[in-house]
Amino acid sequence: MDQEEIQNVAFTIILHSGNSRTMVHEGFDLMRSKEFEKAEEKLDEANSELTAAHQSQTTLMQKYTAGEEVNTDIIMVHAQDHLMTTMTLREVALEMLSLYQTVKFESE
């Protein structure tokens, strides 16, 4: 795989992770305004974006396991960073959603 191909995959991962991150933040806004169902939908959408990012990564993994040389370009390390931090952020968001719901329930 040449550098340009690696760059393209990296950018796809960055883009989808970025979309996902934006959605998670929208989810946080919805939680604050107690719109829990909408927040949950947002986090689901965020998950679809993460899946898309993951699929791009999987193509690289498949090439690697098939014996093709895949260079770990610094841009790919950076893309991974985007992907993993967003995945973690979404997990935290799910926990927060349940916390927000509990707090609302107990204050009623």
Add this chain to the structure above:
Amino acid sequence: MRNVLIICQGGMSSSVLAKKTTEHLNEDGNDIQVEATSTNEGREMIEKGKYDLYLVSPQTKMYYDQLKKTGERAGKPVANIPPQAYVPVPMGIEKLSNLILQELPES
């Protein structure tokens, strides 16, 4: 020469685009320099007003409204980069170059 700044999370992926886009614009005879930076620095940069145009990358879209307001205070244009213009292939670079030419105020 006119200056454009791309703002993204860490300023890294954008620096790849900034370099390629500058080359493309210069080849077409435009005296424009594109650079890249992180979100935190980006806000400061808008306040300082050193650049003629600020572009917000798709993965930092959530900061766009905030950056746009900072831009309004500083009297500088801030625009979003659509996902199709954020790919380091010739077509993406072309789209980003066109966006820059369209959004850059007349000098």
